[in-house]
Amino acid sequence: MTKVLTVEDLTISFGTGDSELTVVHKVNFTLEAGKTLALVGESGSGKSVTSLGIMRLLSPSQSRVQGKIVLHSDEDIDLLSLSESRMRRLRGDRIAMIFQEPLTSLNPVYTIGDQIIEAIRSHRRMSKRNARQRAIELIDQVGIPDAEHRLGTYPHELSGGMRQRIMIAIALALEPDILIADEPTTALDVTVQAQILELLNRLQEETGMAMLFITHDFGVVADIADRTIVMYAGEMVEEGSTETVLERPLMPYTSGLMRAVPKLETAGLKEGDLESIEGFVPHPDNRPTGCSFHPRCTHALAGTCDVPPVPIEDAGDGHLVRCKRWKTLQEAAE
Amino acid sequence: MARFILHRLGHSLLLLFLVSLIGYTILHLAPGGPLSQYALSPGMTQAELNQIAERMGLNRPIPIQYLDWFTSFLVGDWGESFRDGRPVLSVISGHLFATVLLVVSSSVISIGLGTLVGVLGATRRYSAWDYIATVGAMIALSIPTFWFGLVAIYVFSLQLDWFPSGNMYSIGDESFLDYAHHLVMPSVVLALVSVAIWSRYMRSAMLDVIGQDFVRTARAKGLTGQRVLYRHVVRNALIPMITLAGIQLPMLLSGALVTETVFTWPGIGRLFLDSLGYNDYPVIMGVLMFTAIFVLLGNLIADILVATVDPRVRLE
Numbered sequence: 001m002t003k004v005l006t007v008e009d010l011t012i013s014f015g016t017g018d019s020e021l022t023v024v025h026k027v028n029f030t031l032e033a034g035k036t037l038a039l040v041g042e043s044g045s046g047k048s049v050t051s052l053g054i055m056r057l058l059s060p061s062q063s064r065v066q067g068k069i070v071l072h073s074d075e076d077i078d079l080l081s082l083s084e085s086r087m088r089r090l091r092g093d094r095i096a097m098i099f100q101e102p103l104t105s106l107n108p109v110y111t112i113g114d115q116i117i118e119a120i121r122s123h124r125r126m127s128k129r130n131a132r133q134r135a136i137e138l139i140d141q142v143g144i145p146d147a148e149h150r151l152g153t154y155p156h157e158l159s160g161g162m163r164q165r166i167m168i169a170i171a172l173a174l175e176p177d178i179l180i181a182d183e184p185t186t187a188l189d190v191t192v193q194a195q196i197l198e199l200l201n202r203l204q205e206e207t208g209m210a211m212l213f214i215t216h217d218f219g220v221v222a223d224i225a226d227r228t229i230v231m232y233a234g235e236m237v238e239e240g241s242t243e244t245v246l247e248r249p250l251m252p253y254t255s256g257l258m259r260a261v262p263k264l265e266t267a268g269l270k271e272g273d274l275e276s277i278e279g280f281v282p283h284p285d286n287r288p289t290g291c292s293f294h295p296r297c298t299h300a301l302a303g304t305c306d307v308p309p310v311p312i313e314d315a316g317d318g319h320l321v322r323c324k325r326w327k328t329l330q331e332a333a334e
Numbered sequence: 335m336a337r338f339i340l341h342r343l344g345h346s347l348l349l350l351f352l353v354s355l356i357g358y359t360i361l362h363l364a365p366g367g368p369l370s371q372y373a374l375s376p377g378m379t380q381a382e383l384n385q386i387a388e389r390m391g392l393n394r395p396i397p398i399q400y401l402d403w404f405t406s407f408l409v410g411d412w413g414e415s416f417r418d419g420r421p422v423l424s425v426i427s428g429h430l431f432a433t434v435l436l437v438v439s440s441s442v443i444s445i446g447l448g449t450l451v452g453v454l455g456a457t458r459r460y461s462a463w464d465y466i467a468t469v470g471a472m473i474a475l476s477i478p479t480f481w482f483g484l485v486a487i488y489v490f491s492l493q494l495d496w497f498p499s500g501n502m503y504s505i506g507d508e509s510f511l512d513y514a515h516h517l518v519m520p521s522v523v524l525a526l527v528s529v530a531i532w533s534r535y536m537r538s539a540m541l542d543v544i545g546q547d548f549v550r551t552a553r554a555k556g557l558t559g560q561r562v563l564y565r566h567v568v569r570n571a572l573i574p575m576i577t578l579a580g581i582q583l584p585m586l587l588s589g590a591l592v593t594e595t596v597f598t599w600p601g602i603g604r605l606f607l608d609s610l611g612y613n614d615y616p617v618i619m620g621v622l623m624f625t626a627i628f629v630l631l632g633n634l635i636a637d638i639l640v641a642t643v644d645p646r647v648r649l650e
Binding site for chain 1: 643
């Protein structure tokens with residue numbers, strides 16, 4: 001296994017002084033070549049901000065990113081200590097990103113050919129002709145037929161799924177080490193979603209890139225991720241191999257999220273089969289003391305769960321959980 | 335495209351008809367009339383006045399006069415000036431160059447400067463510069479053009495003697511530099527309001543685009559800040575500005591009316607005011623129709639331009 005990115009104690013806050021809000025708190029993970037790590041959580045859990053923080057796409061005047069983000073290429077590079085111009089050279093080249101909204105993520109006034117070629121030529125000295133050739137290969141690679149003809153089409157002439165494929169083509173243009181995918185299938189319908197996931201899996205096999213996959217959908221996680229991190233209110237609350245996390249979740253929040261996913265077996269049955277987690281993710285300026293999840297947790301115990309600190313503990317085999325009662329709950333379940 | 339243009343030309347013709355009808359009616363509702371000039375001449379009798387009216391065709395009922403005027407207008411005969419008997423079209427074309435010179439140069443100033451101020455305001459939002467630009471635009475919008483023109487003449491012509499106070503050229507010089515020297519003050523004065531409007535619109539169009547997903551994509555691709563700004567943000571922000579330019583055209587022309595008067599600029603605006611004073615109906619109607627055609631054409635061109643720079647717009 002080759003590590004390509006290490007994130008250490010990543011903490012991201014917005015605003016300054018008294019109004020500073022910490023939205024991501026001490027997140028740690030590594031990305032490995034050829035492997036996919038999923039970040040899962042509800043809206044507001046800090047997963048998208050984490051990805052934008054790694055890309056350094058957050059406004060430096062409005063946000064503060066602390067910790068370490070080390071890219072392991074020929075040498076170890078801490079992204080947070082790079083100048084903007086050096087970071088720019090890595091962006092789109094070594095680390096690429098695709099987004100949730102394929103419909104609006106492409107510039108409406110340029111052809112898709114222009115937009116792919118622009119990405120290539122802003123990182124490599126390449127003639128327009130060669131870049132064009134490369135663009136055709138890429139469009140072909142992401143499974144769009146008649147690639148040469150597609151170069152001259154505009155984004156609005158393509159469907160959402162097609163546009164996401166183009167976004168993927170742009171992201172892959174420079175054979176990055178890392179692809180960050182921020183809910184790339186959320187806005188697509190289910191059949192298209194499956195095609196895109198399949199495409200990403202195939203491309204990962206072909207290129208050996210590492211993927212950081214952000215989603216709120218456990219179905220997608222099962223399809224794509226090798227490891228999974230569950231985030232809640234800006235903190236990692238559970239981490240492990242996808243299999244372990246899905247089959248043996250230790251944190252009540254994770255199991256709650258999984259029960260909130262509709263399943264075919266229970267479709268159309270009586271009310272109450274589909275559970276929801278009461279309440280909302282706390283606002284960063286109003287975080288509960290102790291475990292952030294305890295006000296919504298059905299297993300919360302006064303005097304235990306509301307007392308800090310709540311450390312993240314190893315439950316064996318690299319299965320990490322941030323819950324003071326995980327042992328008790330596990331024993332009770334068995 | 336061809337169908338769109340034909341369709342729009344049809345619309346424009348209808349609009350021109352309405353403009354002419356309303357203009358003609360209002361003109362004849364106003365007291366006085368072309369004959370009042372002659373009536374002032376010493377020893378003028380009613381019989382002689384009637385004779386003049388008959389010769390000028392003013393004794394006929396107004397609807398008949400209008401129909402007569404409109405049918406000749408359609409075939410390109412815009413009548414003769416009551417004042418000196420010259421054909422209206424040649425009177426207008428004699429003043430056209432001055433107005434076009436003024437309007438074009440002040441458009442260049444307002445679009446260029448307004449775009450720059452708007453872009454800087456949006457990229458340095460809430461900076462000292464942004465506040466200065468905002469307050470400056472408010473002030474520029476609040477100053478009446480005629481007053482600003484007079485102050486400019488007082489300061490830069492009378493006190494500092496940097497620029498001539500009026501006219502388009504010095505008699506006996508008429509070099510390019512002489513024209514340019516005369517052009518500075520009127521075009522800046524005329525541009526002032528447009529710069530203010532243009533910069534505000536540009537700023538907000540920029541802010542709209544900066545927040546769009548495709549700008550984030552452009553940055554994620556690793557493009558330089560300059561490239562993201564000019565190729566992705568400004569390019570898209572300018573699209574609504576083209577429509578705005580079309581809409582601003584009438585404002586610019588009415589501004590030219592005031593500016594030309596203040597700076598004794600021999601353009602169409604001044605011709606219009608002078609003709610009003612003389613009740614020179616054919617010339618007034620001619621200028622009115624000419625301006626209307628100019629505005630309609632400007633908007634048509636703006637729409638076609640939007641369609642050529644924005645692939646999403648299809649003209650039908």
